[in-house]
Amino acid sequence: SINAEYGVFKSSEFTPLSALKIGELLIEAGLPKGVVNMVSGAGDPTGLALIEHPLINKISFTGSVVTGARIAQECAKTMKRCSTELGGKSPLIICGDYKDLDKAADIAALGLFTGNGQICSASSRIYVHESIYDEFVKKVTERAKAKVVGPALEPGTQIGSIINERQMNKILNYIETGKREGATLLTGGKRIEKQGYFIEPTVFSHVDDKSTIGTEEIFGPVMSIMKPFSTIDEVVKRANSTQYGLAAGVLSQDISIAHQLGRKLRSGTIYLNTYHIIDAAFPWGGYKCSGVGRELGPQGLLSYLETKTVIVAI
Numbered sequence: 001s002i003n004a005e006y007g008v009f010k011s012s013e014f015t016p017l018s019a020l021k022i023g024e025l026l027i028e029a030g031l032p033k034g035v036v037n038m039v040s041g042a043g044d045p046t047g048l049a050l051i052e053h054p055l056i057n058k059i060s061f062t063g064s065v066v067t068g069a070r071i072a073q074e075c076a077k078t079m080k081r082c083s084t085e086l087g088g089k090s091p092l093i094i095c096g097d098y099k100d101l102d103k104a105a106d107i108a109a110l111g112l113f114t115g116n117g118q119i120c121s122a123s124s125r126i127y128v129h130e131s132i133y134d135e136f137v138k139k140v141t142e143r144a145k146a147k148v149v150g151p152a153l154e155p156g157t158q159i160g161s162i163i164n165e166r167q168m169n170k171i172l173n174y175i176e177t178g179k180r181e182g183a184t185l186l187t188g189g190k191r192i193e194k195q196g197y198f199i200e201p202t203v204f205s206h207v208d209d210k211s212t213i214g215t216e217e218i219f220g221p222v223m224s225i226m227k228p229f230s231t232i233d234e235v236v237k238r239a240n241s242t243q244y245g246l247a248a249g250v251l252s253q254d255i256s257i258a259h260q261l262g263r264k265l266r267s268g269t270i271y272l273n274t275y276h277i278i279d280a281a282f283p284w285g286g287y288k289c290s291g292v293g294r295e296l297g298p299q300g301l302l303s304y305l306e307t308k309t310v311i312v313a314i
Contacts (some may be wrong), residue, residue, distance in 0.1 A: 008037045008056070010047055012063075014163050043067065051075060058082070058292035058304055062120075065243075065289045083293030083303050085285055087217045088246030092231075092238035092275065093261060094136060096129035104132075104251050105139035108223070111249060113147060113201060116159050116237040118167075119223040120290075121247035123275055124218060125207075127235050137205050137225055141186045144201040144223065149192055159221055161196040166195035170218035170311040178204050178213040180280040183224070186248070209238055217244070232257070234266045245287025251277045253263045268294070 011240055012018035021298055023038040039046060039065040044075040051074045058081040061071050069083040075082035094104050112124030128136050162168040169190065175189045182305035188202030199221055207214045207224040214224055239248065248267035252258040255272070268286040271277065278284065283297035293303050 002113050006035055006037060008039055008050060008052075010039045010041065010050060013040070013042045047071075051080070056080070058222070060141045060293075060295070060303070068291065081303070082119050083285075083295070084291040085198065085295055086120070086246075086289060086291040087244055088158075088286065088290050089123050089125055089126045089215065089244045090215050090247040090267065091125050091127055091242075091265070092123035092178065092249040093127045093235055093239060093251070093252075094129065094132065095232075095250070095261075096131040097253045097257070097259060098132070098251040099211075099253065101132060101136050101139050102155070104136055105143050107251065107273075107275050108136075108140050109143040109147075111271075113144070113221055115274055118163060119276075120217075121246060121269065121276070122219075123247075123249055125214065125242075126223060126225045127229050127239060128225060130230055135226040137186065137203075138224070140223070141203050141305050142217070144203045145170055145187050145202045147175070149200065150194075151196065159198075159201055161198055162220060163197070165197055167219065168199060171199055171218060171222060173222070174213055174216070174218045175202055175222060177208070178211070178222075181208070181211045181213070183207045183211060183213060188221070205307070211242060218278060232261065236261065240264075240266050243261070243289040246290035247286075249310070 008018060014125060019038050024099060026036055027033065051059055051071060053304055059071060059075055060083050061068055062085045065086045066314040068086045072082050074086065092108055098104055108123060108126055148156050148157045149159045150157040162171065172191060179185055182207045183204040186203045186205055188200035190200050192198035192200055202222045207226045209226060227233040229238065245267045247269045248265040249271040250261045251259045251273055266287045268290065269284060278295055283294040283299040285291050285294035294300050
């Protein structure tokens with residue numbers, strides 16, 4: 001939330017300490033007190049109070065589609081400016097000409113397991129060409145099995161705890177649903193019995209496009225390798241058949257094919273032969289239910305400005 005004089009940052013009620021630490025660092029860096037203000041609390045009443053406050057001119061929200069829609073409705077009551085960065089079900093397409101399957105498996109594992117899969121742009125739908133499907137599945141499953149799960153501050157840990165028990169149980173329910181709906185569980189799928197909310201890195205193959213785990217955002221360490229594809233036109237149609245459009249990735253030895261796919265995919269950020277590259281200069285945001293507006297880059301700054309026309313008679 002921001003106006004011409006100050007900003008108010010409200011963190012998730014589940015992650016207040018990191019935001020408060022940022023506030024300390026801003027003061028340490030010399031930012032005058034009061035320019036940026038940190039507030040902790042639940043969405044209702046704390047977040048709602050910010051939305052309804054008459055001195056707040058703009059709301060920027062990152063979170064779920066359901067909450068983002070509610071915030072947009074509240075802002076609409078007073079025509080308050082609002083931008084949102086919401087959920088995702090991002091596709092990663094691996095073309096048949098991409099022969100370095102070790103690298104493909106590394107990129108897919110990076111795209112999904114970074115941040116325990118609790119990233120809105122996670123590559124949670126993997127589309128692999130039929131000619132390389134079985135070999136890729138074997139290699140990426142090996143990567144998942146090799147991941148070290150443990151406390152985030154423990155040396156060697158690669159996958160940490162889920163944010164809370166409620167989210168852990170939600171993820172475990174998705175895993176059970178995936179098995180019931182016919183996807184092939186290759187590894188993982190269980191809670192790790194240690195203090196905290198740890199889940200084994202999980203990989204499904206032959207996931208149906210219309211299945212629950214193929215359509216809904218899981219927000220956890222669960223990789224869905226969709227049923228293999230045959231043609232470019234087919235995979236574009238399948239990848240775009242989602243309510244989300246935050247990010248997408250393409251792996252191809254032919255950069256012209258990669259760009260062709262990138263133009264056709266309806267996502268706000270397209271990764272070609274890489275994944276999870278973020279820079280403050282790159283506009284960030286989504287199509288469809290993945291949000292309205294952009295963060296970062298010049299477009300991100302413009303969303304906090306109003307255009308004023310001044311006409312003077314001389």
